[in-house]
Amino acid sequence: MAKLEALEAEKAELETRLVAPTPSPVRLHPNLAELYREKVATLGEALKDPGICIEAIELLRSLIQ
DSSP, X not given: OHHHHHHHHHHHHHHHHHHSOOXXXXXXXXXXXXXXXXXXXXXXXXXXXXXXXXXXXXXXXHHHO
């Protein structure tokens, strides 16, 4: 009888979870692709600067690893 009551309690908990509202989907910025493109272009221009080129490349390599 105890096992039956435990299963009934579990069933009630699962039904409660099913009734709960689902979380809203992740919403991405509508202009995300263009923002990314601009940031990559800016990075490309920054890497052309000989003063920071070597250090920037080393930092990027460490991030990728």
